Amino acid sequence: MAVQKLPLAKALNESLRKALETDPKVLIMGEDVGKLGGVFRVTDGLQKDFGEDRVIDTPLAESGIVGTAIGLALRGYRPVVEIQFDGFVFPAYDQIVTQLAKMHARALGKIKLPVVIRIPYGGGIGAVEHHSESPEALFAHVAGLKVVSPSNSSDAYWMLQQAIQSDDPVIFFEPKRRYWDKGEVDTEAIPGELHKARVAREGSDLTLAAYGPMVKVCLEAAAAAQEEGKSVEVLDLRSMSPIDFDAIQTSVEKTRRLVVVHEAPVFYGSGAEIAARITERCFYHLEAPVLRVGGYHAPYPPARLEEEYLPGLDRVLDAVDRSLAY
Amino acid sequence: MTVESTAARKTTRRSSGAKRTASASAGAKKSQTSEPELVQLLTPEGERVQHPEYDIDLSADELRGLYRDMVLTRRFDAEATSLQRQGELGLWASLLGQEAAQIGSARALRDDDYVFPTYREHGVAWCRGVDPANLLGMFRGVNHGGWDPNSNNFHLYTIVIGSQTLHATGYAMGVAKDGADSAVIAYFGDGASSQGDVAESFTFSAVYNAPVVFFCQNNQWAISEPTEKQTRVPLYQRAQGFGFPGVRVDGNDVLACLAVTRSALERARRGEGPTLVEAFTYRMGAHTTSDDPTKYRADEEREAWEAKDPILRLKAYLEREGNADAAFFEELEAESEALGKRVREAVRSMPDPDHMAIFENVYADGHALVDEERAQFAAYQASFAEEGN
Numbered sequence: 001m002a003v004q005k006l007p008l009a010k011a012l013n014e015s016l017r018k019a020l021e022t023d024p025k026v027l028i029m030g031e032d033v034g035k036l037g038g039v040f041r042v043t044d045g046l047q048k049d050f051g052e053d054r055v056i057d058t059p060l061a062e063s064g065i066v067g068t069a070i071g072l073a074l075r076g077y078r079p080v081v082e083i084q085f086d087g088f089v090f091p092a093y094d095q096i097v098t099q100l101a102k103m104h105a106r107a108l109g110k111i112k113l114p115v116v117i118r119i120p121y122g123g124g125i126g127a128v129e130h131h132s133e134s135p136e137a138l139f140a141h142v143a144g145l146k147v148v149s150p151s152n153s154s155d156a157y158w159m160l161q162q163a164i165q166s167d168d169p170v171i172f173f174e175p176k177r178r179y180w181d182k183g184e185v186d187t188e189a190i191p192g193e194l195h196k197a198r199v200a201r202e203g204s205d206l207t208l209a210a211y212g213p214m215v216k217v218c219l220e221a222a223a224a225a226q227e228e229g230k231s232v233e234v235l236d237l238r239s240m241s242p243i244d245f246d247a248i249q250t251s252v253e254k255t256r257r258l259v260v261v262h263e264a265p266v267f268y269g270s271g272a273e274i275a276a277r278i279t280e281r282c283f284y285h286l287e288a289p290v291l292r293v294g295g296y297h298a299p300y301p302p303a304r305l306e307e308e309y310l311p312g313l314d315r316v317l318d319a320v321d322r323s324l325a326y
Numbered sequence: 327m328t329v330e331s332t333a334a335r336k337t338t339r340r341s342s343g344a345k346r347t348a349s350a351s352a353g354a355k356k357s358q359t360s361e362p363e364l365v366q367l368l369t370p371e372g373e374r375v376q377h378p379e380y381d382i383d384l385s386a387d388e389l390r391g392l393y394r395d396m397v398l399t400r401r402f403d404a405e406a407t408s409l410q411r412q413g414e415l416g417l418w419a420s421l422l423g424q425e426a427a428q429i430g431s432a433r434a435l436r437d438d439d440y441v442f443p444t445y446r447e448h449g450v451a452w453c454r455g456v457d458p459a460n461l462l463g464m465f466r467g468v469n470h471g472g473w474d475p476n477s478n479n480f481h482l483y484t485i486v487i488g489s490q491t492l493h494a495t496g497y498a499m500g501v502a503k504d505g506a507d508s509a510v511i512a513y514f515g516d517g518a519s520s521q522g523d524v525a526e527s528f529t530f531s532a533v534y535n536a537p538v539v540f541f542c543q544n545n546q547w548a549i550s551e552p553t554e555k556q557t558r559v560p561l562y563q564r565a566q567g568f569g570f571p572g573v574r575v576d577g578n579d580v581l582a583c584l585a586v587t588r589s590a591l592e593r594a595r596r597g598e599g600p601t602l603v604e605a606f607t608y609r610m611g612a613h614t615t616s617d618d619p620t621k622y623r624a625d626e627e628r629e630a631w632e633a634k635d636p637i638l639r640l641k642a643y644l645e646r647e648g649n650a651d652a653a654f655f656e657e658l659e660a661e662s663e664a665l666g667k668r669v670r671e672a673v674r675s676m677p678d679p680d681h682m683a684i685f686e687n688v689y690a691d692g693h694a695l696v697d698e699e700r701a702q703f704a705a706y707q708a709s710f711a712e713e714g715n
């Protein structure tokens with residue numbers, strides 16, 4: 001049976017297992033990924049089955065993890081590294097930005113850096129500081145990196161394998177608050193392209209574009225809007241670099257309204273890029289300015305305030321109303 | 327194993343196809359077979375032993391004080407752990423087992439010394455006079471800090487591993503520039519010793535002769551990874567390569583921790599630069615309340631370390647020397663209960679922050695965008711009130 005119902009974290013686990021089985025050059029690296037199976041158990045059981053040479057518990061040093069992954073990639077391996085939480089990627093940011101992203105270009109294309117960096121990201125789990133951030137724009141802004149984020153189990157399963165097969169460095173953002181959400185995974189399906197957006201729900205009055213953890217919120221908002229007689233289309237972007245602008249354009253040409261939703265701060269965020277491009281591409285189709293819903297220009301707040309900070313159903317619906325009011 | 331690796335090495339040295347057995351992981355397992363000596367002043371049985379370099383002389387009062395600190399800190403920690411279980415705290419990082427390392431080192435400090443902790447230094451905070459209830463705010467999720475670092479010379483907890491060692495070094499550089507004779511202490515774990523920041527703090531402190539003491543609590547684990555996954559040499563020996571002394575102390579011996587830290591602080595005050603103290607201790611509980619140590623470590627290990635319990639050890643010594651009577655222990659028991667109750671009540675009555683707190687203190691001088699977003703947020707919140715929700 002190829003179709004299974006799996007929590008998103010388990011789908012990632014199956015995906016890694018498949019990658020390790022398929023390609024002997026694939027390595028898993030990170031803090032606590034071995035015996036513990038990672039703090040979210042995404043690598044559960046992999047060290048037991050593939051050994052300490054393939055599933056490597058690293059010293060507690062993110063710059064070291066990414067820096068050595070670069071070296072391993074130069075030697076022909078395909079390292080998949082885990083950064084334990086979003087806020088802990090920054091010790092490795094130097095290696096990612098100054099080295100990983102640029103080496104292919106500097107080598108005139110003669111070397112490839114097939115490194116995947118998995119980062120559980122986003123809030124909504126009541127965690128302490130540095131455990132709830134959405135730094136995707138900081139990576140998408142850097143040429144040489146690809147940045148993706150699945151929103152459901154099937155994409156988790158397929159996109160991770162596609163990321164591992166990619167010859168480019170891929171920053172793979174995992175929506176940690178969706179780790180426990182179950183979804184169908186068809187392990188024999190023919191997956192969609194890694195950087196193509198997906199229409200998650202058809203609609204005709206307005207388009208909501210989101211990725212990762214916010215797709216579910218947008219689907220709920222679309223369902224709620226339906227009850228009020230509004231037909232909302234939901235696009236799951238899946239990839240933040242590159243962004244599938246064609247898909248957004250197609251949808252906006254139909255609905256004429258766009259609201260972009262993400263958890264990350266709105267200021268200089270991916271919504272800004274999408275708004276600018278779509279305004280350029282669809283100026284004469286738009287009935288309203290492209291609106292953005294996201295985090296504030298403030299540090300991610302303590303857990304007891306995160307419900308206020310994170311875009312929820314109400315804030316998305318409020319933006320839908322504002323857009324439709326133009 | 328060795329046969330295969332030798333053969334592989336002879337034939338194809340750099341071919342990616344040749345199999346060289348994992349010599350690193352094979353060797354790493356037994357990196358610390360012959361454990362280096364620890365500075366110890368109190369045996370696990372509570373017998374006082376002498377040390378040529380680090381002996382100290384404490385009054386009965388001081389000894390009881392150390393014991394009281396450890397007992398109350400453990401009580402506070404246990405209370406916080408159960409408050410987490412009851413859903414009052416989102417997370418808790420227990421210090422169980424590390425009381426001697428923390429109390430011993432912290433009681434060596436002067437008020438004008440400055441402390442840079444990680445996120446588990448509840449015993450140090452206690453000694454600095456930080457209200458224990460204040461420590462719980464960030465674990466409850468009502469703030470990211472919860473105290474004014476300058477009122478007790480106790481910096482905020484730092485979650486990003488190793489970062490604070492550089493802050494401590496910079497602060498110490500400032501102390502030296504000011505011509506003051508205070509010292510600075512930075513706490514971190516054995517796992518943190520792998521971070522670049524920690525290596526850089528060693529470099530800076532040595533180069534600038536900064537009056538800083540690096541106090542590494544080697545509690546044997548960094549979440550699921552044993553110390554051998556961080557280092558192939560005993561940690562205190564690292565210091566030598568950076569050009570300053572390192573010493574390993576029995577981290578479950580409060581007297582030795584006090585003596586060694588005091589000596590390192592004095593060295594710093596004399597202008598002789600940094601010292602690395604490795605307190606060899608054990609994390610008896612889980613890494614945090616989110617962690618499940620049964621996945622990676624054996625019960626016997628914990629049992630072996632329980633026999634070295636820092637509190638029982640000092641108790642045995644106090645009793646043996648007749649330095650504390652039954653009344654002292656009874657009073658302390660009552661004090662512990664009262665502390666537990668006070669902490670419990672403080673947490674339960676801790677209010678959730680006001681919504682607008684999101685926008686507070688983002689900048690010292692203000693920022694137009696924050697002002698704009700704050701106003702939008704306030705209007706949005708008010709719209710619910712108008713609807714009568």
Ligand SMILES: Cc1ncc(C[n+]2csc(CCOP(=O)(O)OP(=O)(O)O)c2C)c(N)n1
Nearest residue numbers: 084088485486487515516517518547548549
């Ligand atoms: C830069 C960074 N990476 C990862 C983490 C996640 N993390 C939190 S505590 C911890 C282990 C720390 O071990 P150690 O330094 O030995 O200190 P201990 O908790 O044992 O006192 C890890 C990996 C983090 N907080 N910061």
